[in-house]
Amino acid sequence: MSEAALPRRDATVPAKAAKPRRARPIGSESRLVQILLIAVSLGFLLLFLLLPLISVFVEAGARGWSAYRAAITEPDAVAAIRLTLLVASIAVPFNVVVGVAAAWAIAKFEFRGKNLLISLIDLPFSVSPVISGLVYVLLFGAQGYLGPFLKANGIEIIFALPGLVLATVFVTFPFVARELIPHMQSLGSTDEEAALTLGASPWRVFFSITLPNVKWSLFYGVLLCNARAMGEFGAVAVVSGRIRGLTNTMPLHVEILYNEYMSAAAFAVASLLAGLTLVTLALKSLLEWRYGDAIAAARHH
Amino acid sequence: MSRPSFRRLVQSGLVLGAFSLCFGIVAGARAQTELLNVSYDPTRELYREINAAFIADWNARNAKKITTIRQSHGGSGAQARTVIDGLNADVVTLALAGDIDAIAQRSRKLPLDWQKRLPDNASPYTSTIVFLVRKGNPKAIKDWGDLVKPGVQIITPNPKTSGGARWNYLAAWAYAEKAFDKDDAKVRDYIGKLLANVPVLDTGARGATTTFTQRGTGDLLLAWENEAFLAKKEFGQDKFDIVVPSLSILAEPPVALVDANVDAKGTRAEAQAYLEFLYTPKAQAIIARNFYRPRNPEAADPKDIANFPKVDLVTIDGAFGGWAKAQPTHFGDGGTFDQLYKPAR
Numbered sequence: 351m352s353e354a355a356l357p358r359r360d361a362t363v364p365a366k367a368a369k370p371r372r373a374r375p376i377g378s379e380s381r382l383v384q385i386l387l388i389a390v391s392l393g394f395l396l397l398f399l400l401l402p403l404i405s406v407f408v409e410a411g412a413r414g415w416s417a418y419r420a421a422i423t424e425p426d427a428v429a430a431i432r433l434t435l436l437v438a439s440i441a442v443p444f445n446v447v448v449g450v451a452a453a454w455a456i457a458k459f460e461f462r463g464k465n466l467l468i469s470l471i472d473l474p475f476s477v478s479p480v481i482s483g484l485v486y487v488l489l490f491g492a493q494g495y496l497g498p499f500l501k502a503n504g505i506e507i508i509f510a511l512p513g514l515v516l517a518t519v520f521v522t523f524p525f526v527a528r529e530l531i532p533h534m535q536s537l538g539s540t541d542e543e544a545a546l547t548l549g550a551s552p553w554r555v556f557f558s559i560t561l562p563n564v565k566w567s568l569f570y571g572v573l574l575c576n577a578r579a580m581g582e583f584g585a586v587a588v589v590s591g592r593i594r595g596l597t598n599t600m601p602l603h604v605e606i607l608y609n610e611y612m613s614a615a616a617f618a619v620a621s622l623l624a625g626l627t628l629v630t631l632a633l634k635s636l637l638e639w640r641y642g643d644a645i646a647a648a649r650h651h
Numbered sequence: 652m653s654r655p656s657f658r659r660l661v662q663s664g665l666v667l668g669a670f671s672l673c674f675g676i677v678a679g680a681r682a683q684t685e686l687l688n689v690s691y692d693p694t695r696e697l698y699r700e701i702n703a704a705f706i707a708d709w710n711a712r713n714a715k716k717i718t719t720i721r722q723s724h725g726g727s728g729a730q731a732r733t734v735i736d737g738l739n740a741d742v743v744t745l746a747l748a749g750d751i752d753a754i755a756q757r758s759r760k761l762p763l764d765w766q767k768r769l770p771d772n773a774s775p776y777t778s779t780i781v782f783l784v785r786k787g788n789p790k791a792i793k794d795w796g797d798l799v800k801p802g803v804q805i806i807t808p809n810p811k812t813s814g815g816a817r818w819n820y821l822a823a824w825a826y827a828e829k830a831f832d833k834d835d836a837k838v839r840d841y842i843g844k845l846l847a848n849v850p851v852l853d854t855g856a857r858g859a860t861t862t863f864t865q866r867g868t869g870d871l872l873l874a875w876e877n878e879a880f881l882a883k884k885e886f887g888q889d890k891f892d893i894v895v896p897s898l899s900i901l902a903e904p905p906v907a908l909v910d911a912n913v914d915a916k917g918t919r920a921e922a923q924a925y926l927e928f929l930y931t932p933k934a935q936a937i938i939a940r941n942f943y944r945p946r947n948p949e950a951a952d953p954k955d956i957a958n959f960p961k962v963d964l965v966t967i968d969g970a971f972g973g974w975a976k977a978q979p980t981h982f983g984d985g986g987t988f989d990q991l992y993k994p995a996r
């Protein structure tokens with residue numbers, strides 16, 4: 351490791367001269383290098399992540415508290431907030447149940463096609479969100495494969511709540527499973543086997559052993575899944591139909607407000623979304639600070 | 652956290668999830684007397700005012716009340732696409748007849764002769780295409796001929812998705828045909844040079860306006876007259892000037908009932924009344940106030956009418972043989988736009 355980090359010209363230096371250098375402990379690079387590395391990473395974070403986030407809140411408050419309140423209590427905005435919460439409250443529990451099942455299957459059992467299943471779980475990460483939305487239009491749209499059947503039975507999927515939920519589930523599916531799989535794999539199944547030999551029922555084993563063992567990575571997965579579910583724009587935009595007060599989620603509402611020259615209102619709603627990010631971040635830090643030992647212990651079980 | 656309490660947490664979470672699932676299905680199925688108007692980009696402010704006036708008018712005279720008129724806005728072509736894909740619109744109020752034709756042809760949810768069912772080509776208001784330039788007109792743009800000068804950046808949306816952009820394109824084409832005496836090679840050369848001056852194509856008229864006004868890109872915005880007036884009103888009279896070219900096109904944004912949808916929802920009477928309301932003096936006054944040219948100028952405030960400059964206008968039927976011909980010739984796959992537009996690299 352330290353050899354690879356040496357500058358190339360040192361390779362030509364006689365071994366005698368190189369020896370004391372190799373013995374230098376990690377962390378004793380010149381002060382200049384340290385400062386440079388810290389400055390670059392900190393500067394990048396400030397400039398590209400923190401500054402835009404701050405500007406959202408500054409713009410949101412630009413016209414004062416009453417304008418801010420008006421923007422987020424206006425009926426279309428309230429409807430958008432309710433819809434976003436509703437979609438997330440359906441999509442996230444769904445992904446938790448299916449995600450836990452998938453992670454359990456992958457971590458605890460050996461079966462044919464396991465690698466295929468793992469790749470499929472990752473699929474939504476590599477597919478553009480626009481495509482994730484369009485596939486549902488192709489399937490359930492009036493001109494789609496199932497369109498005439500749905501129409502005949504009076505079932506609405508796209509341009510209605512089910513379509514929004516489907517698109518959100520598709521995009522956010524990997525978050526829970528991806529957090530759980532490595533953790534469950536590292537735990538192995540000895541605890542469960544012990545419980546089973548002691549006569550516990552499979553459900554008892556699941557609720558008393560498996561779930562508590564992975565609760566922190568599960569919680570972390572849920573946090574990420576929820577943040578993405580509420581913030582998703584691309585896939586949802588395709589299946590929404592943009593009916594104000596009905597199928598307009600918060601991210602879509604932000605765009606609409608911005609296009610209506612109501613920048614302050616747009617940033618007010620955006621600040622709620624950004625606030626969610628901060629809450630997620632705070633919860634995650636709190637988890638790591640308060641239960642850091644438990645998490646670490648679980649990880650190195 | 653002890654194990655039993657964690658278990659209880661998980662269980663209550665599952666119950667909550669199941670509950671919200673049921674609630675979601677119920678909320679999705681709840682029926683209301685409401686209309687959905689699927690419209691194009693710049694009409695947001697217009698229909699906000701029209702809808703309030705119509706609901707008051709209808710509810711004063713009818714026992715079956717209308718609770719809400721929902722709006723959906725976007726590029727005209729894109730909106731037509733969502734209606735074809737199944738968006739449950741009671742009425743469509745789009746930027747041009749060609750887009751409603753597409754709905755009629757592909758979804759068969761309304762008859763092909765829909766445009767004959769209401770007066771004035773089913774267009775209760777008209778508009779035209781003008782130039783919005785930066786204050787003082789620093790590039791001295793006076794007419795269409797100035798648009799192909801090197802170094803002039805033109806902002807216009809994509810004619811594939813935006814109705815306004817198609818009117819822009821045809822207005823420029825009509826000017827070129829007149830200026831070059833219908834010499835096809837010169838007309839194509841002019842349009843090619845004009846498109847070469849376009850740095851970015853937004854999907855809708857409102858996106859293009861935002862690009863020009865808020866992001867400060869470009870020297871000139873080819874815009875709906877109503878959109879140009881609105882931009883001046885929103886951003887202050889001291890930031891932009893409107894330049895009226897020597898010749899432009901009479902844009903007729905039509906409205907139509909989507910028969911299959913209103914019959915399925917049982918809202919035909921309300922939707923029909925809504926469209927007819929657009930022709931009443933009350934609505935015509937609102938139309939003029941929102942910078943659209945009313946069909947019946949006497950109904951509007953003379954001050955609003957005075958805003959509209961006199962322009963020499965060609966019509967889509969007179970100059971291009973109607974949308975049925977203009978759409979495939981210019982904007983279909985391999986049409987003149989595809990031939991002449993070469994994106995900058």
